[in-house]
Amino acid sequence: MSRIARNTLALILGAAGAPLAASAADWTETDFRGAYVDDWALPADDAISIEMGTRYWYALGSHRMDVVGDSYQSDDTSHIVEFHLRIDDHSTDFYLKGMAGLAAAINSSYATPASGGTLDSQSGNIGYVGADIGYTPLTTEGFSFGGFVGYQYWNDSPDMGRQNFMLETGGGDSQPNNIHYNMLRLGLVGKAELGDMFDITAEAAVIPYASVSGTYGAFSVTGPGGTVQGSPAELSGGWLYGAAGEVMARFHPAENWTIGLGGRAWYLTGQTDVNFTTRDPLSPGDAQSWITKTEEFSTLRYGLLGEVTYRF
Numbered sequence: 422m423s424r425i426a427r428n429t430l431a432l433i434l435g436a437a438g439a440p441l442a443a444s445a446a447d448w449t450e451t452d453f454r455g456a457y458v459d460d461w462a463l464p465a466d467d468a469i470s471i472e473m474g475t476r477y478w479y480a481l482g483s484h485r486m487d488v489v490g491d492s493y494q495s496d497d498t499s500h501i502v503e504f505h506l507r508i509d510d511h512s513t514d515f516y517l518k519g520m521a522g523l524a525a526a527i528n529s530s531y532a533t534p535a536s537g538g539t540l541d542s543q544s545g546n547i548g549y550v551g552a553d554i555g556y557t558p559l560t561t562e563g564f565s566f567g568g569f570v571g572y573q574y575w576n577d578s579p580d581m582g583r584q585n586f587m588l589e590t591g592g593g594d595s596q597p598n599n600i601h602y603n604m605l606r607l608g609l610v611g612k613a614e615l616g617d618m619f620d621i622t623a624e625a626a627v628i629p630y631a632s633v634s635g636t637y638g639a640f641s642v643t644g645p646g647g648t649v650q651g652s653p654a655e656l657s658g659g660w661l662y663g664a665a666g667e668v669m670a671r672f673h674p675a676e677n678w679t680i681g682l683g684g685r686a687w688y689l690t691g692q693t694d695v696n697f698t699t700r701d702p703l704s705p706g707d708a709q710s711w712i713t714k715t716e717e718f719s720t721l722r723y724g725l726l727g728e729v730t731y732r733f
Contacts, residue, residue: 468510468511468512469508469509469510469511470508470509470511470732470733471506471507471508471509471732471733472505472506472507472509472679472730472731472732473504473505473506473507473730473731474504474505474679474728474729474730474731475502475503475504475505475728475729476502476503476504476505476520476522476726476727476728476729477500477501477502477503477726477727477728478499478500478501478502478503478522478685478724478725478726479498479500479724479725479726480498480499480500480501480524480547480722480723480724481496481497481498481499481722481723481724482495482496482497482498482499482529482547482577482579482720482721482722483495483496483719483720483721483722484496484577484579484581484719484720484721485717485718485719486637486715486717486718486719487715487716487717487718488640488654488695488713488714488715488716489642489695489713491533491534491641491642492532492534493531493532493533493534493581493639493640494531494532495529495530495531495579495581496529496530496531497527497528497529497530497545497579498527498528498529499524499526499527499528499547499579499722500524500525500526500527501522501523501524501525501547502522502523502525503520503521503522503523504520504521504522505518505519505520505521505728505730506518506519506520507519514556514557514558514560514565514567515554515555515556516554516555516556516557517552517553517554517555518552518553518554518555518569518571519550519551519552519553520549520550520551520552521548521549521550521551522547522548522549522550523547523548524545524546524547524548526543527542527543527544527545527546527547527579527580528541528542528543529541529542529543529545529579529580529581530542531579531580531581531582531639533581533582533584533639533641534641535582535584535639535641536581536582540582542579542580542581542582543580544579544580544597545578545579545580545597545598546576546578546599547576547577547578547579547722548575548576549573549574549575549576550573550574551571551572551573551574551575551604551606552571552572552573553569553570553571553606553608554569554570554571555567555568555569555570555610556568556569557610557612563613563614563615564611564612564613564614565611565612566609566610566611566612567609567610567611568607568608568609568610569606569607569608569609569610569624569626570605570606570607571605571606571608571626572603572604572605572606573602573603573604573606574601574602574603574604575601575602575603575604575687576599576600576601576602576635577600577602577720577722578597578598578599578600578635579598580597580598581598581638581639582638582639583595583596583597583638583639584638584639584640584641584650584653585650586649586650586651586652586653586698587649587650587651587700587702587705588651588705589651589700589705589706589708590705591705595638595653596636596638596653597636597638598635598636598637598638598639599635599636599638600633600634600635600636600637600656600720601633601634601635602631602632602633602661602689602720603631603632603634604628604630604631604663604689605628605629605630605631606626606627606628606665607626607627607628607629608624608625608626608627608665609624609625609626610622610623610624611623611624617673618672618673619670619671619672619673620670620671620673621668621669621670621671622667622668622669622671623666623667623668623669624666624667624668625664625665625666626664626665626666627662627663627664628661628662628663628664628665628689629662630660630661630662631661631662631663631689631691632658632659632660632661633656633657633658633659633661633689633693633718634655634656634657635655635656636653636654636655636656637653637654637655637656637695638653640653640654640695640697642654642697642699644699644700644709645699647701647702648699648700648701648702648709649699649700649702650697650698650699650700651697651698651699651700651705651708652697652698653697654695654696654697655695655696655697656693656694656695656696657693657694657696658693658694659691659692659693659694659718660691660692661689661690661691661692661693661718662689662690662691663687663688663689663690663691664686664688665685665686665687665688666685666686667683667684667685667686667726668683668684669681669682669683669726669728670682670683671728671730677731677732677733678729678730678731678732679728679729679730679731679732680728680729680730681726681727681728681729681730682725682726682727682728683725683726683727684723684724684725684726685723685724685726686721686722686723686724687720687721687722687723688719688720688721688722688723689719689720689721690717690718690719690720691718692714692715692716692718693714693715693718694712694713694714695712695713695714695715696710696711696712697710697711698710698711699711
């Protein structure tokens with residue numbers, strides 16, 4: 422019985438296998454899909470490139486303000502450490518650039534109506550952070566050119582002394598300078614590659630608008646009728662404008678490293694509102710608030726710039 426079952430199973434399998442074998446014999450190489458061509462591939466890894474590193478800015482600063490008939494001036498030499506990042510999308514020619522810097526040391530000289538002449542200082546605060554988005558459609562081998570728009574926050578507050586003022590309680594106080602700028606930047610940017618070892622980058626920007634705010638602690642005033650100063654000056658509003666520029670020559674000692682040396686300058690000028698208070702020294706609670714505008718207001722910072730950058 423088992424022999425009959427085995428023979429029957431063999432006949433069934435043989436009958437089914439014959440058409441399959443015949444069918445298989447009809448297949449040729451043309452019936453199989455070929456390999457994908459080289460054009461079918463993901464974008465190259467170098468469509469995005471990133472540069473990041475640190476800079477040292479040997480910066481010279483100059484600040485001037487004329488208000489209510491008095492002049493204030495400060496000149497300094499500052500040593501600023503900066504970190505920077507740039508991301509390039511080579512498939513679209515767009516880039517994003519950011520930077521942040523802080524003064525490690527400030528040496529300044531200043532003169533105010535209350536200083537009694539020119540004094541020296543090793544204090545103050547200088548810091549900034551900003552970002553640009555740019556587009557360089559004019560790109561050839563070894564050269565690119567385009568424009569950018571950006572925002573920058575800048576605090577430039579070298580020490581210019583602290584003027585005492587009377588509080589409502591009759592006591593006294595003083596505050597340092599703490600001046601903030603918020604700036605819109607519109608500019609042009611270019612880069613020239615001089616072989617594999619060198620390149621030159623340059624940018625020039627106009628600053629069509631910058632607001633100013635903060636405390637001007639060096640402000641000094643004597644009110645009418647024997648009143649005394651009752652607050653520091655507060656800067657507000659204003660419509661400052663200016664320009665900025667930077668050029669950098671860079672050397673590539675290794676495939677992913679760049680060493681650069683160049684220069685940079687930032688300048689703002691215009692008018693701003695100045696708010697302050699005067700008090701009756703015999704009755705400090707009796708106060709008068711004042712608002713005026715500067716006759717002149719300007720801030721300039723420029724100097725040599727060095728960088729070390731890693732690229733990947």
